[in-house]
Amino acid sequence: MEKFEKLTGIAAPMPLVNIDTDMIIPKQFLKTIKRSGLGVNLFDEMRYDDDGKEIPDFVLNKPQYREAEILVAGDNFGCGSSREHAPWALKDFGIKSVISTSFADIFYNNCFKNGILPIVLPQEAVDVLMKDAEKGSNARMTIDLENQVVTSSDGESFSFDVDSFRKHCLMNGLDDIGLTLEKAASIDTFEQQAEQARPWV
Amino acid sequence: MSPKTLYDKIWDAHLAHEADDGTCLLYIDRHLVHEVTSPQAFEGLRMANRTVRAPDKTIAVPDHNVPTTPGREDPKNMTEDSAIQVAALDKNARDFGIHYYPVSDVRQGIVHIVGPEQGWTLPGMTVVCGDSHTATHGAFGALAHGIGTSEVEHVLATQTLIQSKSKNMKVEITGKLRPGVTAKDITLSVIGETGTAGGTGYVIEYCGEAIRDLSMEGRMTVCNMAIEGGARAGLIAPDEKTFEYVKGRPHAPKGAQWEAALAWWKTLFSDEDAHWDKVITIKGEDIAPVVTWGTSPEDVLPITADVPSADSFQGGKVGAAQRSLDYMGLTPGQKLSDIEIDTVFIGSCTNGRIEDLRAAAEILKGKKIAVKRAMVVPGSGLVRAQAEEEGLADIFIEAGFEWRLAGCSMCLAMNPDQLAPGERCAATSNRNFEGRQGRGGRTHLMSPAMAAAAAVTGKLTDVREMM
Numbered sequence: 001m002e003k004f005e006k007l008t009g010i011a012a013p014m015p016l017v018n019i020d021t022d023m024i025i026p027k028q029f030l031k032t033i034k035r036s037g038l039g040v041n042l043f044d045e046m047r048y049d050d051d052g053k054e055i056p057d058f059v060l061n062k063p064q065y066r067e068a069e070i071l072v073a074g075d076n077f078g079c080g081s082s083r084e085h086a087p088w089a090l091k092d093f094g095i096k097s098v099i100s101t102s103f104a105d106i107f108y109n110n111c112f113k114n115g116i117l118p119i120v121l122p123q124e125a126v127d128v129l130m131k132d133a134e135k136g137s138n139a140r141m142t143i144d145l146e147n148q149v150v151t152s153s154d155g156e157s158f159s160f161d162v163d164s165f166r167k168h169c170l171m172n173g174l175d176d177i178g179l180t181l182e183k184a185a186s187i188d189t190f191e192q193q194a195e196q197a198r199p200w201v
Numbered sequence: 202m203s204p205k206t207l208y209d210k211i212w213d214a215h216l217a218h219e220a221d222d223g224t225c226l227l228y229i230d231r232h233l234v235h236e237v238t239s240p241q242a243f244e245g246l247r248m249a250n251r252t253v254r255a256p257d258k259t260i261a262v263p264d265h266n267v268p269t270t271p272g273r274e275d276p277k278n279m280t281e282d283s284a285i286q287v288a289a290l291d292k293n294a295r296d297f298g299i300h301y302y303p304v305s306d307v308r309q310g311i312v313h314i315v316g317p318e319q320g321w322t323l324p325g326m327t328v329v330c331g332d333s334h335t336a337t338h339g340a341f342g343a344l345a346h347g348i349g350t351s352e353v354e355h356v357l358a359t360q361t362l363i364q365s366k367s368k369n370m371k372v373e374i375t376g377k378l379r380p381g382v383t384a385k386d387i388t389l390s391v392i393g394e395t396g397t398a399g400g401t402g403y404v405i406e407y408c409g410e411a412i413r414d415l416s417m418e419g420r421m422t423v424c425n426m427a428i429e430g431g432a433r434a435g436l437i438a439p440d441e442k443t444f445e446y447v448k449g450r451p452h453a454p455k456g457a458q459w460e461a462a463l464a465w466w467k468t469l470f471s472d473e474d475a476h477w478d479k480v481i482t483i484k485g486e487d488i489a490p491v492v493t494w495g496t497s498p499e500d501v502l503p504i505t506a507d508v509p510s511a512d513s514f515q516g517g518k519v520g521a522a523q524r525s526l527d528y529m530g531l532t533p534g535q536k537l538s539d540i541e542i543d544t545v546f547i548g549s550c551t552n553g554r555i556e557d558l559r560a561a562a563e564i565l566k567g568k569k570i571a572v573k574r575a576m577v578v579p580g581s582g583l584v585r586a587q588a589e590e591e592g593l594a595d596i597f598i599e600a601g602f603e604w605r606l607a608g609c610s611m612c613l614a615m616n617p618d619q620l621a622p623g624e625r626c627a628a629t630s631n632r633n634f635e636g637r638q639g640r641g642g643r644t645h646l647m648s649p650a651m652a653a654a655a656a657v658t659g660k661l662t663d664v665r666e667m668m
Contacts (some may be wrong), residue, residue, distance in 0.1 A: 016524070017517035018397060018497050022634040027615045031266065031282035033240035033289055035350075045636045050622070074517045076398040079431065080634060081613075082333040082347035083238065102398050105433050106333060106347050113351035163365065165224040176351070177249070180226060180359045183218050187361055190217035190228055197214075200454035200462045201230045201258075201326065 002115040003173035007096055008142040009069030012059050013133035017074035021107060024078070024086040038085055039092030060093070064136035070143065071098045072126065072133045077118075078107025087114045097143050099150065101126050112166045113176065117145060125150075125158040132156075145171055204472035206369045207438050208404045211344040211469070215327045217361055226361040230326040231343075233312045234261040234299070234353070236290040237615070238331030242354035243293040252297065254360040259299040260321055263287045264311045265615050267304055269578050269605035274305045283616065297357075310581025310607035313337040313550040317421065318581055320450025324439035324466040329356055334550045334631065336427040340420035341447070342439035342469045344404070347428060367433045368478035370403040371471075374411035376485040381665040383490075383560065384419030385552060385629070385648035387411065388426040390488045393501030395481065400432030403479065406471060407437050411485035417446040418556035425551045426631055429498040438470040490664055492537055493633045493646040495525035500633070504651070504663045508535040528635055529643050530623070537661050540645070544626040545575040545656040546638070547649055548605075549612035552629035553580025555587050557649040561629075562593040564653035564667055570601035571659035572627075576618070577602050578610040600656070614638045627655035 029041045047058045054061045060068060071077075071090075077100040078086060087110045090098070097117040111118045121129070132139050132152040139153035145167060151157045169176065180187075194201065205213070218226040232255075239261070246252070253259055266283040267273055276284040287304065294301035302309045308319065313334055316322045328338045328345035331353040338345035348362065356362055372391055392399075405427050407420075415423065420437045427435025444463060447453045454462045489503035500522075502509070510533035511523035526533065531540070547553075547561050558579065577597050579585035585607055588594050594604050611618040612630035620626055620642025629652050633644040645661060654662040 015517070015520070017521045020497075020632075020634045022632070022637050026636055026640070027613050030237050030615065031280075031286055033244070033286060035241050045640055050640075074521075076401070076431070079397055080333065080632060082331055082335075082349055084241075084331075084349035084351060087349075102401060104398070104431060105401060106349060106428075110349035110351065113349060163224075164222050165220070165363075176363060177251070177355050177358050180355065180361060180363065183226060184359075186218040187226065187228070187359060191360070194215075194228060198325075198462070198465065200323070200458040 001173045001175060004096065004115055004117050004145055004170045006142070006144050007069060008140050010065060010067055010137050011070035011072050011129065011133035011141045012065040012068035013130050014059060014071055014073040015130055018076045018079055019073055020080035021078060021083050021086040022080055025083065025089040030083060030085050035088050036092060038089035039094070042089040042093045067094065067137070069094055069096045070141055071095055072129050073098060073100045075101045077103050079104040082106045084110045087111050087116050091116055099126060099129055112170060115170065115173070117143065117170060119143070119150060119160045121150070121158055121160055128152060128156060204475040206471040206475045207342060207406055207436055207469055208344065208369055211325055211327065212366060214325065223365065225364050225366065227327060227364045229329055229356050229360055229362055230258060231316070231321055231328040232259045232356050233316055233328065233330035233335065234259060235265055235312050235332060236263040236286040237265040238350050239293065239353055240286060240289045241350050242357055243297065245354045246357055251358045253299060253357045256298045258360065259357065260316065261290055261294045261299055262302040262309055262312050262315050263290050263304055265609045265613065267608045268616050269608045269610050269618060271606065273606065307582040307586065310584065311550045311553060311609055313425070314553060314580035314584065317341065318450070318583055320447060320453035323447060323453065323462070324443060325469050329362060333428045334425050336435050337421050337425040337550055339424035339427065339435040340417060340437050341443055342436060344434055344436065346434040367404045368402055369476065370400065370405045370432065370479040370481070371477045372405050372407050373409040373480070373482045374407065374485050375409045375482060376411060377414070378411050378485045378488060381490050381650065381668055382488050383648040383650060384415050384422040386488050386491050388423045389491050389493065389498065389501045389646065390483065392426065392430045392498050393491070394483065395430050397429060397497055397499045398431045400427065400430035403432050404434045404436060405430070405432045407435060412437060413440065416556055417442055418554040421554065422551055426498065429631055439466050490648065490651055492651065492661055494529065494531060494537060495522065496528055496633055496635050497521070497525070498631065498633060498646065500525060502537060504537055504661060506537055508533050508537060538663060540661045541625070542627045542655050542660055543573045543624045544620065545570070545572055545652050546611045546626055546628040546630065547576070547652050548578030548580065548610055549630035550580065551631040552649050553578060553584065555584050557629065558584070558588045558593050561649040561653035562596040564650050564664065565600040565657065566596050568600055568657045570656045572656055575602045575656045576605055576611070578605040579607050581607045611638050627652045627661065
């Protein structure tokens with residue numbers, strides 16, 4: 001997995017609440033057996049009209065946001081389905097971090113498995129960063145994972161929380177399965193005990 | 202010993218490892234797999250030269266993509282990309298030696314209906330699947346939740362999941378339900394109360410007399426939509442109804458093992474003075490038959506209400522409500538019961554079980570549909586067979602419904618069962634998101650009885666008027 005340490009980039013504003021995973025990547029694009037190539041269909045139904053032409057008003061179609069690496073979004077981002085195609089599509093488009101007041105649980109987990117940093121901040125902070133993002137490509141935000149700080153283009157900083165294990169994995173690009181397999185002996189022991197206690201499982 | 206919730210008890214019984222920083226490895230008893238969220242996970246195993254650690258605890262069934270029309274065993278009758286995903290699952294199940302119900306098997310169906318039906322889901326288990334509606338299995342007092350594909354790969358390789366513990370929420374539904382009010386109305390009403398993010402960070406335990414009174418089918422409907430309220434999982438403590446449902450199923454324990462299992466299962470309840478981080482209490486008698494009007498499952502109102510205006514909401518919801526009204530083509534102040542319906546969809550892991558079909562058939566008996574099209578998609582081949590045996594299929598067909606084969610179908614519209622732009626559907630499924638049932642399609646969520654009533658009148662209808 002790609003490492004995430006420090007990022008300075010364009011942030012796109014999406015002030016809509018409850019942006020769900022069907023919006024992020026509609027189901028017709030889930031029929032792939034690969035992880036890559038979904039970026040072109042990110043937010044497909046909001047981004048393209050019925051003839052497949054770009055809708056100019058949609059934020060990621062605007063010239064100043066086409067290279068966005070950060071999304072600033074409304075409450076409860078990523079609600080709905082467990083489809084990891086949602087972070088795959090974001091990643092493939094080039095989004096490396098999403099900032100919101102809250103995230104749906106499964107989406108939040110899925111981000112970390114793909115080198116994307118979801119950042120939860122209070123409403124007041126998201127409001128400031130949303131305004132900053134609305135300035136367009138000249139306004140670049142900086143996300144410093146090591147120090148857990150987001151800084152707006154005006155230099156206003158906001159600290160955020162992140163689970164220490166997830167931070168460690170993200171900063172070092174670590175693969176979860178490899179780390180868990182280091183604990184195989186514990187799993188073996190647990191499995192033997194559980195088989196004694198609950199043989200019907 | 203300090204008092205524990207049901208969630209605490211199941212968590213403690215499955216904690217395989219806890220690191221100094223608090224990161225936990227939770228052991229997984231059942232891993233359910235379907236064709237859409239698993240191909241990349243199996244591919245990952247192959248590339249790393251890894252195997253499935255516990256194939257006997259891993260169960261696969263194709264459901265999301267499969268057509269619900271006859272002849273689907275032949276891949277030529279599927280779209281090419283769907284056929285590739287189903288073929289990939291066939292091959293992965295074979296190569297890795299996991300339990301499998303192919304499309305041709307009468308036991309095939311929606312993974313969350315097949316698991317309980319076959320006795321794979323048992324009280325006190327941990328159950329995961331690459332699908333958010335895994336919450337369904339919580340009806341058995343199992344800790345069950347959806348995971349992403351990276352986590353699917355992690356469970357396949359290690360039979361564990363890296364987890365941090367959620368908080369405990371109690372949702373109590375007191376007293377009795379009024380006539381015409383069902384499990385679906387309970388679960389939608391709870392989301393209407395808490396919002397779709399109200400459960401974020403929590404595992405919900407549903408309790409109270411109205412929950413106890415529900416059948417296992419009804420309890421599955423309630424837990425199924427815990428995720429729609431943002432919760433990691435929904436739980437209901439097992440009781441005699443649970444044990445009765447489980448007993449004798451193909452993969453349920455038998456003989457001495459049954460007795461041992463039962464003894465443990467009877468300890469699976471929240472202790473009286475257990476700590477709850479949040480408690481919500483709703484009176485059963487206050488719940489009405491409800492429908493959704495917008496594009497979020499929290500947009501819930503009694504069928505007797507009017508379409509709300511956007512400015513009756515606050516904060517970011519004002520803009521979202523206006524967007525929903527525009528998308529749904531509705532006018533504030535319009536009576537919900539005046540909204541005309543084009544299509545009716547009865548099925549899904551929320552409401553595709555035998556009891557759901559019975560409830561709909563009860564309303565439809567001797568009547569004809571007044572909508573352009575209506576379909577019933579049983580949740581499994583066995584539900585379908587039972588409904589045919591009970592004469593329910595005849596009632597649906599005589600009323601004008603299409604009687605389909607089992608699958609997820611129009612709940613997420615990955616197969617050919619889709620709404621056209623602007624087509625308005627009364628659906629028993631779980632999500633009314635924009636485009637969920639087809640691009641531009643308009644979804645109103647409700648119970649099977651309410652969907653049947655809408656089919657008969659051609660508009661959203663208070664089922665109590667037909668009882």
